[in-house]
Amino acid sequence: MAQTVFIDGAAGTTGLEIAERLAGRAEFSLIVLDEVRRKDADARREALNDADFVILCLPDDAAREAVVMIEGDRTRVIDASTAHRTAAGWVYGLPEVTGHDAVANAARVSNPGCYSTGFIALIAPLIRAGLLPADWPYACNAVSGYSGGGKALIERFEQDRDIAWRGYALGLGHKHVPEMQAHCDLSVAPLFSPSVIPAHRGMVVDVQLPLSVMAGAGSPDALRGALADFYAGSPIVVMGETPSDGEMLLRGSNAGDDRIELFVFGNADASQARLIARLDNLGKGASGACVQNLNIMAGLPETAGLRL
Structure with a gap:
């Protein structure tokens, strides 16, 4: 029997991409509200409580309100907003780092931020x-x-x-910083500088490391090996091939997928390194991650319906 899914906020970019990935999958049946009913509080409340799984693609305050509207403990929730990414009682939905079993058994899962996914995937295993x-x-x-x-x-x-x-968050208060700090167990909040370029999708996250002055830091080769070991066997988090020309590209024509590639670059004397994650901000950075978490929570192969 198909499990029911209600995407609250299905008209937004993330919600539309999730619905596209779930379309035609016999394992799930989507609860869909028309334009009028999705603005009706009673209709939304009914859908939120009738669904086996709810995926929230809403602003933070609206996501919190939606969770309050769920009356029983049967409905399981994936929240794509920032609202619950460091909240008690919520499992952070980066299963490669948090643990697949934790996600599989969770009633409430917070979907990671796109930038955070790259940063945490690089830093957490090395710490x-x-x-x-x-x-x-x-x-x-x-x-x-x-x-x-x-x-x-x-x-x-x-x-x-x-x-x-377009550079932004110049006040150094980007909403992804708390989860980046919390899920890497950092004692100091990272200094985060995000920007937007004229490409529809795609993302590069770059962490620079002055290894020679970092107490106990490993060499670039050691960092690369540790990441390869940590993600060995993952179909989604993969080590990228070092480009022979010393360049990395992010193409505007990129159609997007649901993987994330990790890279480690070091200088000749191993005194410096750059950790780079390349991913699709709408794939593993948003909709693809939601579908991966949904698959795991529903007891299905985690890659079902993903673009790999």
Whole structure:
């Protein structure tokens, strides 16, 4: 029997992509509200409580309100907003780091932020392995396609073709920083510099490491080996091949997929390194991760319906 899924906020970018990945899958039956009913509180409440799984693709406050509307403990929730990513009682939905069993058994799963996925996937395993210090003030630069900013930012980029780069969160208060710190067990919040480029989708997260002055830090080769071992066998988190020309590209024509590639680059004397994650901000950074978590929670192969 198909398990029912209600996507609350299905008209947004993330919700539309989740629905597309679930379309035609016999394991799930989507509860769909028309334009009028999805704005009706009683209709939403009914859908939230009738579904086996609810995926929230809403602003933070609306996501919190939706969770309150769920009356019993039968409905299991995946929240794609920022609202519950460090909240007690919620499992962080990065199963490769948090643990597949934790996600499989969870009633409430918070879907990670796109930038956070890259940062945590790189840093958390290396801190656990003792190859990077937990008390270092990490700096992270990242660029993303404009689709991650929602309808308003998509419209701005597509109407104003003169935008070549958009730096933001200049007050150093980006909403992903708390989860980046919490799920890497960092004693100091990372200094995070995000930006948007004129590509629809795609993302690069870049962490620079002055290894020679980091107490106990491993060499670039040791970091690379530890990441390869940690994610060995994962069909989704993979080690990228080192480019022979010393360059990495993020193409505007990228159609997107649900994997994340990790890279470690070091200089000749191993005194410096760059950790880089390349992913699709709408794939493993959002919708693909939601579907992966849903699969795990439903007891299905985690890659079902994903683009790999």
